[in-house]
Amino acid sequence: MIPPAVRAVFGLEIRSLLRDVRTVLISVVLPVVLIPAILLASNFMEERQAEREDTRVYRLALTGPDSAFARGLIEGVLRTEGGEEGGAAGESGRFRLLDSADPLGDLEAGDLDLYLEAFTPDAWRETSAREESSVEVPGEFDGARVLRIRVHSSRGASRTGGETLRSHLLEVRESRRDSIMVQAGLPVAPEGIARVEEENVASDEEVQGERLGRFLTLILVGLMLLGGSAVATDTLAGEKERGTLTTLLTSAASRGEIVSGKLLAIMAVALAIALVQILNLWVYLGLGIIDPSQGFSVTISPGLALGLFMVYLPMVALTAAVLLLTSAHARSYKEAQLYMTPVLLGMSIPTLAPLLPGISLQSAVIVVPIANLSVGVRDLLVGQAHLPSLGVAWMVTAIVAAWFTVRSVRALHDEELITGDTSEAEFLGGPALFRKRVLLWFVGFWAVKFLFDVNVRFEDIRVTILVSVGLVFLLFPLILIQRFRLDPAQALALRRPHPGVWLGVAIGAPAGVFAAGTVMHLMDFVIPVPTELLENFGQTLFQEGIPAWQLILLVAVVPGITEELTFRGLLVHGLRRRFGPVALTLAVGIIFGLFHVDLFRIPVTAFLGVVLTAVTLMSGSIFPAIVWHVIHNGIIAWMGTRGVEAGEEAGWWMLGSMLLVALALAVIWRFRTPYPGVGRPGRMGRGTDGGTRPPT
């Protein structure tokens, strides 16, 4: 059934791996020992921590005008805590009462862990007014005593002591209240009033299954990725480095057979390593060497195990296919390693899907590979799998796995990837190198901008904006232009557009504001915005009483110019060769969105970014995008000062604005001047005679 060539490649891979003792040690044996060791160590640390908490004696002082009252309460606390009465005077249980003349000083110096101040109502009023204390006492305690616990929270003992004391004081209060009520003649004990019983209809096993189901896929995929990457990095990328790929490719085996054989090998190894690890943990759990913190008693029947295996099969295939593709795109072992890190992170994210509250397989998640099966597995473990949905999810992930496999096959047809010569750009420097480095620079820029925005704040919000938007976004392009010796007119697309384009801008920019609102509306279905965030969203600026012209300048003109220079100027210029027009538009749009750090602004800004990139690519010039951006932000600022918000209108407004934007783009298309040099103008590759390049 399996072609002999596939079997031969599979056998070769497995044999090569098994003979590579060091790799086997590192990727199989070491984790088998290390993971339990880490678990044991952290268990041990936790236990010691808990032990320390148990035996810890907090040093406490009592003070304040009503300290006699507090002492009465505290004695109760000491008794409940100690478990037994008596003991040395002033010391019992976990609190030791100390006398202190200056408790605040002692607390600061660390001679006390905490102290309790008791105030009569009048004394509290006076004290809190004098100290301008920010502590607020709820209204229902008007005219009641106030007990203030003072702690120094950067010391562990002080923090936990404070919490313990507080919860005990609240407990005491509860029982005092109960006894007041009973004394006043309440016929029943207060806890008997409207008593609530809870009944969980799910069995313990199902509950455990649900808990396991939340993390099982994450753990499995993580293990498979770690195990599989050991083979994957070595297979295609490593073969290019060792030169065996050419040997293999000149054999009669087809690309498809080679890829299948390798894929099966990665799958087998990934699965084997994951199983070994799970068995390993199982044994440790069974022997009681590791004590799981929150009960772990899932029994998995053989039938369920088989079901899980079947469900996980496309996931294994997908994991292996992604790893193989990554390897196919790397020129050497080292490069493959470099790519693996982001791949590992990216693949793990969808496995977190079962953690989303209320997620069910009968929703959009069914079309997200990996995420869908993660949810399906959780359902399966709970015993509530919806089989048709599970089948669809299975198919989706399987299809995506097949797609990745086909991509790997195609990568073996890519001549540049096979012959794998590094580019001359590295030592030529200048514009050619810029194309290779532009993304790396933008990643660094993103981090710097993030840290800058978070930390640099001027008294005047206007200066902050001017620096963070104006200066930073202006400096960055200038640095890049200088560093890579770029021609500014080319790099920033400083060209005159066709006059007809302005008509499109005039239509599109105002409509775009409402279209963006529409996008926000639509996105709310996918990324729900927490209400708390919505309320204080973007309100600060408009409340500062800044003159209108300054507002327009700060919010519209400055960012319009600088952000366009950075994104539609440099970024488009740098990436233009790497993508086709559509992919380029989307990529620049998304990167633009990511720079507007807030998750909820990303879809909207990315939408704007996509439109502006399209405008730039079609007009061949940066200027229409700048004008569009300025008008867009200007309208939003103007609406902001009047308290109007886009996106609140529904129905026809939404559709209409979208259509108008489309019309505007059509107009610009009509008068287009294409941006020069977009896309790969043909297959790249190099003929090599002993590593030299073809002559000119």
Next chain:
Amino acid sequence: MDLHQIGTLYAHEVRSALRERSIVVFSILIPLVMYPALLWVAFSGISFIQGQAERITTRVALVDLPAAHSPLADSLMENSRLTLVEWDESTEGSRAALVDGRLDALVEFLPPDPEAGSLPDNFRVRISYSEVRDRSRTARRLLTSSLDQYREEWLDRERAGMGVGATEWADYAVVREDIATSEENTRFLLGTMVPFLTLIIVALAAFYPAIDATAGERERSTWETLLSSAARRGDVATAKYLYVATFGTVGGLLNLGALALALHWIIRPLAGSDADDFAGGALPLEAIPLIVAGTALLALFVAAGMLAFSIFARNFKEGQSMISPFYMLIFLPALFVQSPDVEFTPRIAMIPLVNVAVLLREAIMGSVPLVPGLLTLLTMGVCVAVAIALVQWVMRNEDVLLGATDGGLLSYLRRRIRNGASRAR
């Protein structure tokens, strides 16, 4: 030792490293970008989940609600996340509905316990739900808090009816006040995170340069070019060592800086609107020299250790797997210093790696006790010296230098010891 020569070699190493993509990524970009990126992902994720959770609405059925308590139903209906549904199915039907999700919680009103029956209109409630469904869990949570509040109000009415004064009932308020300044809190947070992370990042940042300086050189066949130059071998080794240590230090410090700057973001959600107070000043100025010294010491040790392992590698892959065990070895002490309660005693100061981690923590928190501090410097100094001596001893062997030995450091040591023993015999 020729300082000028070492300087030239060192500059050469650093320059080529800065042009190597994987080194730039792992030693500079990751330390710099990691915190902003991780924090961003974490907060976006949290608010995403929060948004999802807020959107959950639940279906709840009330069974046999006493007429006297209809206000309870009204208050439940006011909660937009609870939908009251008509329900008249049997017990089994209800259970099935709870399991398959047609219903999220069933609230049955029952007669009160016999000893609580003397209060007019008193009742008992049973909430049935399914622990394995988010909606059901949410419904239960919303219902219990509503019922708790209902009972509080009821109790309050009873109290008023019996003539117990509001003040007497309130009894006393308990408030908690923290005398630590925001700066101290920031340092505390930094102090709990930094030791662990610094260990890891210094090791990560030195990892690729260490392979590059040895196995990479062999792979590119530049090793012999270098050795056949006029430079003395000791100088070559020193320059390489300093280069690896530099990258470890720079990576560690970049990471620390990025963390200190990004901390603002960690605290914002904890401190609410006061977060602006946290901007800047997270690291005490006087601690910075100590932090730099600690990080450098760590890097010097890690660099020597990694070189000792990677010197045996003939290619990148081998180098990587040879260093990996050492890399994981660094993780283990890191696990033990995560607890903020480990005190900086002289005993701790004698454990390499752990001592630097604790030293860093103390430096960030404000003050380093003298004796353990000095002991740390001494212990680490000795470790660094031993590691350097090991590297030099290994590099003196020509087989190793030319990459002609099989196996790594450990098998080399074993061989040498066995040979030594047989010769002694």
Next chain:
Amino acid sequence: MYSPDDENPNRPPVHTEALTKVFYDEDRGEVRAVDSVDISCGRGEIFGLLGANGAGKTTTLRMLSTILRPTAGRAWVMGHEVRAAPEEVRRNLGFYSASTALYPKITPRETLRFFARVNGFPRDRVEGRVEELIRRFRIEEYADTRVERLSSGMKQKVSIARTVVHDPPVLIFDEPTVALDVLNAIELREFISELRDEGKAILFSTHIMSEAEQLCDRIGIIHRGAILATGTLEELREKTGLHYLEEIFVRFAHVGAPEEAVRENIRG
């Protein structure tokens, strides 16, 4: 393994028609690495491609072995067109070059077994063939030692055995002697002659004049992607009136380059 097409005596086992490969280079635009190459190689013949580094030898041979796809033109190996039936082409072909390395973790015996299977050699005859080659190349001693532990001379023998393990009618040697010492190179040349005597069609590229003189039945001089002349050594001598191949080569490369080819390249 032979298709009916091969019975046609006019169709040699390897022949090309205007085979062309154009690379796109970011900085220089189009580069014609191979330009309208017509060559052929008959049964029992060694055809030598002679050219300087970067002349297009490797690119031509890589197209024949289907690693690279021709931009234009066609090429047949045993009647199979390289673009239409790449797998059939490779089944009939053994490719050897300095860049076709061996898997380090497996032994020579396993290597041969693996490539025999991958190349679709009849299953029941694999073992016999492997043993035969091990004897023929005298690699018995180290047949079960991992390749990574072998010396370069041993590796070379295994590599050649690997090339012929599936007994292909066509063999391509791309600068095979480039990294070999004198004795190994002589041995290799002897073996290639033996293969010719067995009736294989052999393509052979080199930049070493003496090697081409010694070994090749016919020689094609390739320069800047274009074939400038083909023929037996005698024919080339007659055409130019020069005796030594080195002189002949220099004459063609510097003086005799056809105008067209030069123009094509300047455009790139």
